[in-house]
Amino acid sequence: MGPAAAAIDLPIVFLTRAEEPRLPLSFVDPVVEDPGVWGARLAIKDNQTTGGFLGHNYELVEVVVPAGADIAAVFAEQIAAGGRLFIADLARDDLLVIAQHPEAANTLIFNGRVADDDLRRTTCFPQVFHTALSRAMRADALVQFLVWKKWTELFILAGSTEGDQAYAEAIRRAARKFGAEIVAEDSYAYSPIARRTDSGHIQVQSQMPLATQAADDDYDVLIAIDENEIFGEYLPFNSYAARPVAGTHGLVPMSWHRVQEQWGSTQIQRRFTEVAGRWMEERDYAAWLGVRALGEAVTRTNGGDVVALRAYLRSADFALGGFKGVGLSFRPWNQQMRQPVLLVNKRVLVSVSPQAGFLHQRTPLDSLGFDEPETDCALQ
Known part of the structure; x- marks a missing residue:
């Protein structure tokens, strides 16, 4: 024994x-x-x-x-x-x-x-x-799926916080990494929406199309970046062009x-x-x-x-x-x-990244986030 x-x-x-x-x-x-x-x-x-x-x-x-x-x-x-x-x-x-x-x-x-x-x-x-x-893992997981779907032309609408801007940069990096294209970008200038009043939906219905006109309809997916939940929830079905929404709202990459x-x-x-x-x-x-x-x-x-x-x-x-x-x-x-990163909406698990075909010499999981050559960290 x-x-x-x-x-x-x-x-x-x-x-x-x-x-x-x-x-x-x-x-x-x-x-x-x-x-x-x-x-x-x-x-x-x-x-x-x-x-x-x-x-x-x-x-x-x-x-x-x-x-x-x-x-x-x-x-x-x-x-x-x-x-x-x-x-x-x-x-x-x-x-x-x-x-x-x-x-x-x-x-x-x-x-x-x-x-x-x-x-x-x-x-x-x-x-x-x-x-x-990390934000890079979320962005990579989302963009892998969009590339797999052949939805490769992206319009980023980001808030003004440091977190929103960092997430936007992670999406840009993921687009370069996996072959997508950022065809347009715009920032959302916050103005209070009366979301708890009976007239709130009227303001949303008029404001959101204006906020999403920068790319006209020349893109595949609207990337909403709104970590503080100021405007992102209002984008689905309210954008200027009829396009799916992904990012912090719509189709969302999450750990759980x-x-x-x-x-x-x-x-x-x-x-x-x-x-x-x-x-x-x-x-x-x-x-x-x-x-x-x-x-x-x-x-x-x-x-x-x-x-x-x-x-x-x-x-x-x-x-x-x-x-x-x-x-x-x-x-x-x-x-x-x-x-793995879950890609979800409020009621359905849509997919899980890494996606099929995105390979890595060590493990497909290392296609999400910063790989060893991409980091200055060398912890021992």
């Missing part, structure tokens, strides 16, 4: 900041007030199912940083209390604070929210793993959605809904992936040593079942999780 598994206590810190919830477009839609944490809670239960037999005791430590509070101090307090494994459901500025903290070197931080490409291309941290999709039912997904969808009382959102899925990745690494290494866990997570031996038909793994050069 082999040696008995060592008993290990494994606290995993779910770190987020108190924020006002984003209000949905319609009063009919529920307000999600607790994004992310329920994914971590479910994953802890999943980890404990296997870990309990091995003497691995998982605990989720939930830390909500008050608005305006010093997150660096909170992070240091958690490290002083023994925290080494973190699920970061944080905005960019907060994520950078903890990633650059002097005491972060002996931690593992799983980014479940920030999509910024520079964190995978130029500003990488050896202790930060990304379970959230309630319409996902393939590869055994119905069981996790049901389990999540039973405990959370709502559908699993992308931030929930990213947190679930982070906790489950840690559980898999602890099981395989039979320990909680940060150095050993990181080495295993980056290795070719690591593969996580994520209900997407293939094992999910991390790219060693920037520690982004490889994963």
Whole structure:
């Protein structure tokens, strides 16, 4: 008989900041007030199912940083209390604070929210793993599908925020990469639409055709880029030309959605809904992936040593079942999780990228996002 598994206590810190919830477009839609944490809670239960037999005791430590509070101090307090494994459901500025903290070197931080490409291309941290999709992965997944459909002439209508402009650049890059063409671009100048009044649809019906006239009708797909949900929801059926809408609205590339039912997904969808009382959102899925990745690494290494866990997570031996038909793994050069991207509308899973025919010497999943030669990061 082999040696008995060592008993290990494994606290995993779910770190987020108190924020006002984003209000949905319609009063009919529920307000999600607790994004992310329920994914971590479910994953802890999943980890404990296997870990309990091995003497691995998982605990989720939930830390909500008050608005305006010093997150660096909170992070240091958690490290002083023994925290080494973190699920970061944080905005960019907060994520950078903890990633650059002097005491972060002996931690593992799983980014479940920030999509910024520079964190995978130029500003990488050896202790930060990304379970959230990058904008480049979303853009590549969408443009692959449009090219496969031979809808290659694109009109970009983007908002004015930094996130919108970064997403627009990701679409341009994907178009160059896969052979599509940006035939026109325009920016949406925000003016309040009375979307909660009886006359709101009248304003939409008159404003949206004007906002989409830049390309006349000489394009295949309208790419809506509106991460803050100011105007994108109004574009389908209201554009100047009768064209499909894709991007942040219409056909949307996502890591997870309630319409996902393939590869055994119905069981996790049901389990999540039973405990959370709502559908699993992308931030929930990213947190679930982070906790489950840690559980898999602890099981395989039979320990909680940060150095050993990181080495295993980056290795070719690591593969996580994520209900997407293939094992999910991390790219060693920037520690982004490889994963298929769902292309969905509100009621239907339309397709899953990478698309057939988009090959890669390592894995088709590496056709989505920044490949090793495209990044300045060279994490070891």
